[in-house]
Amino acid sequence: MRQLDVLQRRTLTWAGLAVVLTAFDGSVLVLALPAIAGDFHARVPALSNLGSVLALGGLGALPLATLADRFGRRRLIAVGVGGFSIANFASAFAPSLEVLALLRLVAVCFEVLVGGVATALIVEEAPPGRRGQAVSVLAVLSGAGTGITVLAYPVVAPHWRWLFLAGGIGLVAAPLIWRRLPEGRVWQHARFSGSALRLLLQSPWRRRLVLIAATTALLAVLLEPAGLLFTLFASQVLRLSPVAISELIVVSGLAGVASYVAGGFLTDRYGRRIPATALTGATAISASLSFASGTPGFVAGNVLWSSVASAATPVLGAWSAELFPTRARATAESMSSFAAALGSVAGLQAVGVLSQSVGLGRALELAGAVALAGAALLLLLPETRGSPLPD
Secondary structure (H helix, E strand, C coil), X not given: CCCCCHHHHHHHHHHHHHHHHHHHHHHHHHHCHHHHHHHHCCCHHHHHHHHHHHHCHHHHHHHHHHHHHHHCHHHHHHHHHHHHHHHHXXXXXXXXXXXXXXXXXXXXXXXXXXXXXXXXXXXXXXXXXXXXXXXXXXHHHHHHHHHHHHHHHHHHCCXXXXXHHHHHHHHHHHHHHHHHCCCCHHHHHCCCCCCHHHHHCCCCHHHHHHHHHHHHHHHHHHHHHHHXXXXXXXXXXXXXXXXXXXXXXXXXXXXHHHHHHHHHHHXXXXXXXXXXXXXXXXXXXXXHHCCCCCHHHHHHHHHHHHHHHXXXXXXXXXXXXXXXXXXXXXXXXXXXXXXXXXXXXXXXXXXXHHHHHHCHHHHHHHHHHHHHHHHHHHHHCCCCCCCCCCC
16 A cells, blocks of 8 residues: 555544454454353343344444544544443343343444444545455454454453443543544545435445445345354364364454455455455355355354455455545444444344254355345445546
């Protein structure tokens, strides 16, 4: 990537910090799920209901994202960090699974907000020919946040509440982000008129929005339950220890870091449509097949799943931001999360029901066919590599 100017470096630093905190806080529940299930005596259907509640957090992010399009990126990123940090700290004291679900719902709402607005900001401020690489840097930082959780949990396991307490550090970071994160120059030069949602319902944005929403919803039918129940499957079905699960996550994460960088380079060189479709389809296949065999297949499948999903992240991140105008970019990102929430709830409920008759692994395999159909829809979207961002 070419030399960044002072404002671009500050933007990447402080938006990157927000993303690190988001990933750290968002990964605690997944890694600690077996211990949480044990503490609250919860089975797969109850955990699927928990995941469904969490998925609804994406719905709450939508009205906040419209504020980011109207009043700026910086303030909403800082507010989001403060919001999920309060919810995370409170999660450490949850007396029941129901209370934990409600607190995590609030946290997810702000986490989705920060993720979407930070991606929009980074794409807007990056050089046109390096947007994929810019998003890949953000993805690497997100992986670093998850990595902190992965390394910390085996040390404190099974005391999952300690990690939620640590999430309170975002309350210190939020005021610093408010003061030091520069406001986006592209957003400042945009001409705003009317509602962002109303704008997205006009041509050509409407068709793009529908296709992106359908893709994310269908992918979420598989990826949400697979991601949430991954540690539960590993511990209860395959009998892997917390240390072994963390080791697998570390190996998969290392493969993912290299793939983030590769995906950013790939998309800036070869475009968005074909790489995104191929990598998303490979993600659906590898994720579903990870649960189809014993421990060797699970390990190999997860490393492959992490690699292709990580490579797809900067491709989809840059593409989704380029498809929509600056006046509604954060709202469009949130609409994608809204659709993903609906798909997540459908997938979690389906897997929860099917797991009672065919088992958790087979239920996730069946969800893979739905996700693969979502990947194919990406072929209907226009290529945007190197194009000026629409105002």
